Every structure is written in structure tokens, then in C-alpha cells.
Amino acid sequence: MPSAPRSTTGASSPASLRRTSRVQPPEFPVIYAADLVLPVGTPPVERGAVVVDRDGRIAGVGPVEEISRANAGVEVREFRGCTIIPGGINAHAHLGFRRGDEPPGGSFAGWLSVLIERLPEKEAWTEEAARNSAREALETGTTYIAESSPYGECLKPLAESGLAGVVFAEFFPHEIGPPEEAVEYIFNRTRELKRGLPERVSVEVSVHSPYTVDPESSRLAARRSREAGERLAIHLSESPEEVEFVQKGTGGLANIFARNEWGGAGVSPVKYAERIELLGPGTIAAHLATGVSDEDLEILARTGTAAAHCPRSNEYLGCGVSPVPRMLERRIPVGMGTDGLWSSPSMNLFEETLTAVQKHGFGGETGLRLATLGGAEALRMQDEIGSITPGKWADLAVVEAGGGGEPSREVLEAAADGGVVATVVGGRLLYSR
Numbered sequence: 424m425p426s427a428p429r430s431t432t433g434a435s436s437p438a439s440l441r442r443t444s445r446v447q448p449p450e451f452p453v454i455y456a457a458d459l460v461l462p463v464g465t466p467p468v469e470r471g472a473v474v475v476d477r478d479g480r481i482a483g484v485g486p487v488e489e490i491s492r493a494n495a496g497v498e499v500r501e502f503r504g505c506t507i508i509p510g511g512i513n514a515h516a517h518l519g520f521r522r523g524d525e526p527p528g529g530s531f532a533g534w535l536s537v538l539i540e541r542l543p544e545k546e547a548w549t550e551e552a553a554r555n556s557a558r559e560a561l562e563t564g565t566t567y568i569a570e571s572s573p574y575g576e577c578l579k580p581l582a583e584s585g586l587a588g589v590v591f592a593e594f595f596p597h598e599i600g601p602p603e604e605a606v607e608y609i610f611n612r613t614r615e616l617k618r619g620l621p622e623r624v625s626v627e628v629s630v631h632s633p634y635t636v637d638p639e640s641s642r643l644a645a646r647r648s649r650e651a652g653e654r655l656a657i658h659l660s661e662s663p664e665e666v667e668f669v670q671k672g673t674g675g676l677a678n679i680f681a682r683n684e685w686g687g688a689g690v691s692p693v694k695y696a697e698r699i700e701l702l703g704p705g706t707i708a709a710h711l712a713t714g715v716s717d718e719d720l721e722i723l724a725r726t727g728t729a730a731a732h733c734p735r736s737n738e739y740l741g742c743g744v745s746p747v748p749r750m751l752e753r754r755i756p757v758g759m760g761t762d763g764l765w766s767s768p769s770m771n772l773f774e775e776t777l778t779a780v781q782k783h784g785f786g787g788e789t790g791l792r793l794a795t796l797g798g799a800e801a802l803r804m805q806d807e808i809g810s811i812t813p814g815k816w817a818d819l820a821v822v823e824a825g826g827g828g829e830p831s832r833e834v835l836e837a838a839a840d841g842g843v844v845a846t847v848v849g850g851r852l853l854y855s856r
């Protein structure tokens with residue numbers, strides 16, 4: 424029998440999710456208008472408007488006069504002095520951490536060992552932290568979150584927040600049993616968690632990392648995710664300690680659970696991940712911040728693996744800088760991720776993105792794309808979200824920015840600095856300042 428996994432607080436019963444899932448209010452159709460609309464992927468629209476249909480999807484985008492004329496009688500909600508952009512897509516986050524008592528940074532292995540020590544204490548407040556993190560994300564213009572948590576423990580707070588998203592349920596085989604049993608356990612659990620969810624919330628599986636999940640469990644889980652047509656979230660090539668563990672089997676991560684004896688593969692984490700079948704279309708690898716060579720980038724591109732870039736977390740934990748410009752050259756899908764509040768100062772995805780823009784010398788347009796359509800592509804959701812395009816969900820952020828200078832840069836800076844005045848998810852105004 425598997426031992427009871429340690430972190431299952433916050434696990435939601437289907438009934439409680441059904442009670443709290445939201446009913447579409449009779450407020451559609453509706454038109455949102457502002458000084459400027461930046462749809463991402465198509466040209467900006469001055470004095471622009473977005474019309475939302477009865478299902479909460481975008482029915483049209485264009486000049487406000489045109490949109491109003493074509494939709495006579497539909498209510499117009501006008502935001503003066505503002506710019507409408509697609510909502511932020513957080514491609515890698517952990518909701519269940521709180522601000523103010525994070526373990527010291529500087530060393531990844533040191534930080535992680537304190538985190539593991541504090542897991543029992545953390546159980547008491549994980550759910551509250553997750554509610555607050557989700558709220559903070561919503562109030563800073565995020566509309567979709569890819570969350571990773573042990574056994575999917577943050578699903579209920581995410582589902583109740585009104586945000587769209589996926590929870591990637593992590594599993595730790597040393598807490599459960601041999602590979603087949605561990606993988607069976609986590610897929611059974613996600614099957615249970617899927618019952619009664621809001622339409623735009625899903626649960627899939629994460630293989631946490633090369634140093635916490637053994638190769639056979641990783642391989643079996645990845646195969647099963649692919650067979651189910653689901654995505655797979657992993658942490659990969661994050662820290663110098665991970666590179667050392669995978670290469671040589673030594674260093675600060677060799678004994679993180681006292682059981683991980685499978686290190687020393689003699690290759691880079693990316694090569695190792697390919698060898699154990701973790702990489703492929705649908706896999707989203709977070710961080711890729713340390714020891715990523717050109718050969719590794721070639722592997723990521725060839726396998727169709729996507730990346731989630733978390734520059735503030737990487738900096739806090741002494742993990743180096745992810746080679747994002749070279750990823751983009753090779754057309755590797757890249758989205759932005761905040762990680763969680765124990766390694767990052769905020770859940771504001773646009774603040775995270777502005778850090779990337781400054782670090783890599785990107786223009787505002789590249790930055791805005793990374794925060795929106797880039798995240799959608801990394802999560803293989805570009806047909807549903809990521810730009811203001813008819814047919815996609817009406818997921819929008821309204822930012823106090825007038826469109827002067829370089830509008831994308833200006834809107835990014837404003838959103839990073841608390842300038843989001845409203846957030847719309849599936850056409851519904853979920854936050855208004």
C-alpha cells in the first residue's frame with residue numbers, strides 16, 4: 424500500500440467545487456472600449472473596442488464606432504486613458520506560498536532544504552496563501568495560470584478564484600511506492616480531481632524534477648500524459664546543483680530525500696530528460712536557467728518542448744540566466760512564469776516580464792508577446808487564448824496607459840507598476856479597481 428502522501432491539504436471534494444463554480448451571469452453581450460487596443464499579433468486599434476458574445480468569447484475587435492454600430496443596443500464599458508491587452512498567461516507558478524517568510528536565497532539547494540523542512544508547518548496556511556496568490560495574479564491582469572503543486576493541492580483555490588488555468592499535480596514516488604504504483608496513484612488522483620471542475624480549469628500531471636522523481640516513474644508518467652493527450656510540466660536545468668546531480672550524482676541535491684540514488688548520468692539535464700522521454704510537444708519545462716548549451720537548445724527545438732521563463736526566481740536562487748533570445752531564434756515556444764512567492768517578489772506576470780525585457784534587451788512588443796501569446800503557445804492553447812482575436816476567450820487586462828511612445832513598452836511598464844485597472848476572464852469583469 425502506498426503511504427499517505429504528505430501534502431494533501433486543500434484537496435477538494437467534487438461537491439465543494441460544484442458549489443463554488445460560477446454561473447454565467449446574464450450580462451452578455453458586452454463591449455469593452457479604451458483609448459487603445461493592443462490585440463498582439465495584429466495591429467493596434469486606436470479608440471478600440473472588443474465585443475464579447477454570449478459564451479464569453481471575442482466576437483469582434485475594431486474601432487469603437489464601428490463595433491458599436493454593428494452591435495446596436497449592446498452596453499459599452501469605456502475605460503478612458505487606458506489600453507486593453509490580452510490577459511497575462513502565467514506559464515509556471517506555485518500558488519501555495521506567501522510573502523514575507525521565504526527561505527533565504529542565494530543557493531538553490533540551501534533554499535530547497537529549508538522549504539522541505541518547513542512543509543509540515545506550511546500545511547496550515549497553504550490554502551489561504553493560494554487564495555491570496557490567485558487574487559494577486561487576477562488583480563495584476565493575469566487571466567490564465569499554469570500552477571504546479573504537490574498532488575494538486577492548490578486546485579480548489581484556483582478553481583474558486585475565477586481565473587482560468589491548469590493545476591499540474593506533482594507526485595513524489597518515495598512517498599508512494601515503486602514506479603508503476605506511484606504513477607497509477609497520481610493519475611487516479613487527477614481523475615478524481617477533474618470531477619465537477621469549472622469549464623476552464625483542468626488538472627494534469629507534473630514530473631517535478633530530475634532530482635525528485637526517479638527515471639522510471641518519470642518515463643511512465645510522461646508516456647501516460649502523452650497517451651491521454653495531456654501536457655506535462657517539469658522543472659528542468661534550473662540550478663548548478665541540479666546540473667551537478669544529473670552529471671555526477673553529487674552535490675547539494677544528491678540527498679534531498681535521502682533516496683535519490685539515480686544521479687550521475689554523465690550528461691546535461693536536458694539530455695537526461697530526453698533520454699527518459701520527458702521531452703516532446705506538450706512538455707513545458709520551467710527555468711532552463713543553468714547549463715543550457717546550444718546542443719541542449721537543439722534538443723528542445725527538435726522535440727517541440729516549450730519553456731517557461733522565471734527570471735526573478737532564477738536570480739533569487741542563484742541560478743543564472745536562461746538563454747531566452749537563443750530559444751526564440753530557434754522558435755522554441757517560450758512563456759513567462761512567476762514561480763511562487765517563496766522565490767519571487769510578486770505574482771504580477773507583467774512585472775516578471777519587464778524583468779525579462781530588461782535582462783535580455785527585448786523591445787516592448789517581444790515582452791508583451793511573451794506574457795500573452797508566447798505563454799499560450801508554450802501551453803498549446805494558442806487557438807483559445809493569448810491574443811484579442813475573434814473566437815478566442817475574452818480574457819483581457821485593462822491598463823492605465825495612454826499609448827504614447829512605444830505603446831507595448833508603456834503598457835508593460837504600467838502593468839508591472841500596479842496600473843491594471845480591470846481584469847476580464849471569459850468576458851466577465853472579475854476585477855475592477
Ligand SMILES: [Zn+2]
Binds near residue numbers: 515516517658763
Ligand atoms: Zn517552480
